[in-house]
Amino acid sequence: MSDIPSQADVVVIGSGVSGLTAALTAAEAGKKVIVFEKLKSLGGTSNFFKGTFAVESRYQKDRYITFGKDEAFRAIVEYSHWRANPRLVRAIVNESGATIDWLEEQGVEFIELTINMPNAPETYHLIKGEGAAVVKTLVTRAQEKSVTIKTGVPVTQIIKSGDRIAGVVVEGDEDDVQVAAKAVVIASGGYINNKEWVKKYTGFNLMQNLLPVGNVEKNGDGIRMAFELGAAEEGIGTVELFRIGPSRQELGAGGRVSIAVIQPDLWINQAGERFCDEGITFFDTSEGNANARHKEGYTYSIWDNGVLKRIAEEGIDKGITPDTLPGQKIDITEDLKVALQSPSDDLCSGDSIEELAGKIGIEPDVLKATLDEYNTCCAKGYDEVFNKSRRYLRPLTGPKYYAAKANTVCLGTMGGIKVSQKLEVIDKQDRVISGLYAVGYDAGGMYGQDYGMHITSGLSSSFAMNSGRIAGRSAAAYIDR
Ligand SMILES: Cc1cc2nc3c(=O)[nH]c(=O)nc-3n(C[C@H](O)[C@H](O)[C@H](O)COP(=O)(O)OP(=O)(O)OC[C@H]3O[C@@H](n4cnc5c(N)ncnc54)[C@H](O)[C@@H]3O)c2cc1C
Incomplete structure (x- = not known):
């Protein structure tokens, strides 16, 4: 040399x-x-x-x-x-x-x-x-x-x-x-x-x-x-931990679906239970740590048509990049349609919460109970388990429900x-x-x-x-x- x-x-x-x-x-x-x-x-x-x-x-x-x-x-x-x-x-x-x-x-x-x-x-x-x-x-x-x-x-x-x-x-x-x-x-x-x-x-x-x-x-x-x-x-x-949904590459043209995954709505683990105040989505280390408590290395974000309408008409709470900042109105319906053409347990939809549960390997009754409990919190305006800000307590009522896997990822040691x-x-x-x-x-x-x-x-x-x-x-x- x-x-x-x-x-x-x-x-x-x-x-x-x-x-x-x-x-x-x-x-x-x-x-x-x-x-x-x-x-x-x-x-x-x-x-x-x-x-x-x-x-x-x-x-x-x-x-x-x-x-x-x-x-x-x-x-x-x-x-x-x-x-x-x-x-x-x-x-x-x-x-x-x-x-x-x-x-x-x-x-x-x-x-x-x-x-x-x-x-x-x-x-x-x-x-x-x-x-x-x-x-x-x-x-x-x-x-x-x-x-x-x-x-x-x-x-x-x-x-x-x-x-x-x-x-x-x-x-x-x-x-x-x-x-x-x-x-x-x-x-x-x-x-x-x-x-x-x-x-x-x-x-x-x-x-x-x-x-x-x-x-x-x-x-x-x-x-x-x-x-x-x-x-x-x-x-x-x-380690520098984050909680991240299916990536742009994995979702192809439907890349913007990740926006729904990071909004502070309903997050559940493989047992079908909520595991944190979803408002920690804004604090990467906190959401990374909360996700990392799960030995599977992932949890799920759940949303419905109401969330899609909200982010399109009122704007997103959390942005992903400087091109998608909080408050921006983003309609991801088309991206979601494209991404769902090849559903998997990374991303799927159901006509009821029970049907969705079955697709991601969660006991339907358990997920239904979690959703009911969450919606009750939203109605009360008080999350007695994780004390999420009432600002983000918005019920999910369907008729269609969506789930995407959010992995524990590391940006570096x-x-x-x-x-x-x-x-x-x-x-x-x-x-x-x-x-x-x-x-x-x-x-x-x-x-x-x-x-x-x-x-x-x-x-x-x-x-x-x-x-x-x-x-x-x-x-x-x-x-x-
Ligand atoms: C997707 C992503 C987004 C990020 N966004 C942000 C952000 O917005 N803001 C922020 O503050 N931080 C962010 N970070 C973190 C930030 O990028 C890192 O803190 C920073 O790049 C670390 O720089 P570094 O020089 O230590 O390491 P690196 O940039 O990785 O450089 C190390 C280099 O050493 C080389 N190397 C390894 N072994 C040898 C060897 N034996 N001989 C010669 N060369 C070797 C490697 O190949 C590499 O090129 C992000 C990280 C990722 C992954």
Whole structure:
């Protein structure tokens, strides 16, 4: 592999936004940087995010939004019950506003500052062209700064000499190749595709009760390499959970049916019983956790003609993407018709609730009792079991009923390697491993047991980019020492 440079100041493992922000920041500080990407394509999971968290950005200041660094810091650590590393949280939050300016300087465009859950502070910066545009822009800027980016080249080992990082080993076409480096940034995107690790660290059975989305070959390479060098573990079992209906691809032209699945109407489990306040649909981690309590890995959303009429005439409560925002009137009748041409237990309909129950393997009497109890709550305006807001207590009366499966899915694992607020990797004796940094999905300490996005939407990509920038700066300063 003669075209692989034999040395660099900084080697970055992975070309998601955590790796690219680290690479570009180190290059801006005058360092010679190589990014190795294991896949043939660039950007990993980072191609998919739509919006990112920041406080005290110019967008927030323009709108006089008072939810700033102090408020966000407190919200994040409190949500974690102080399990998160508070200095790391502070560093990320403090960096976030400046990162929006920096991204704009690189050429990233923002559509607007918004929220993606009710009553939340405006911290969600929607990106034009989504994460794919950020990846493309950062790659272009990095290459302009002479960063070498190699795709289809996995890093397999990090080399240490004495107590310092000395480089990496990459998989070449024929042989392994050693690349000398003074600092290494681990940005390999976690381990969600590694079945054994998912079982070991989270207890889920991958592809059975947890479906990974948007991740390919995330085997925990970077975390493994850090552990081989004695790195300590932090936050390794934290996962980004969601509850998601049949996907657009599975439903073909009927893709918009997913809109009905996520509305806060009637949700039931395989026993035919309600299991939560469906109003938690607005809070992804909460709905993901509630769904994940079911060993089958799925629950059902039930709706009727009344729901179809309501969302077409009054508008939806929850949107899916920036094209389908709350309040928008969406008629999904045609999509539903198309999707139901090939009914399955993922999506089916019945002329009575009992008939529907039979199609999804639930005792008809049980589902009928659940519906009656739900409709009684709606009539009373009070949900005495789960205390759902009366705003969402709307009876289902048919005549036709629909059911769609909603799976427990994971967008990524959210930790593994213990880091400092400078994103330095920490070993089991609590010492810094000189020259080694971990960022994005590989680094632990930003969250407690759950993804804390409750009032801080877009924190995941924000952590990736801000941890990347801080690590790039830390690596450059370390080399200059
Ligand atoms: C569908 C979807 C939607 C999302 N939407 C949002 C959103 O709206 N807002 C938000 O904040 N977050 C969102 N996220 C989460 C967000 O995308 C992630 O937080 C972010 O992309 C993580 O970036 P990363 O750099 O850590 O990992 P990645 O982007 O996955 O990058 C890691 C890279 O490392 C590579 N790699 C792995 N092993 C090796 C190796 N041995 N050698 C070299 N390279 C290697 C991988 O191939 C990959 O390209 C979403 C995620 C998904 C899946």
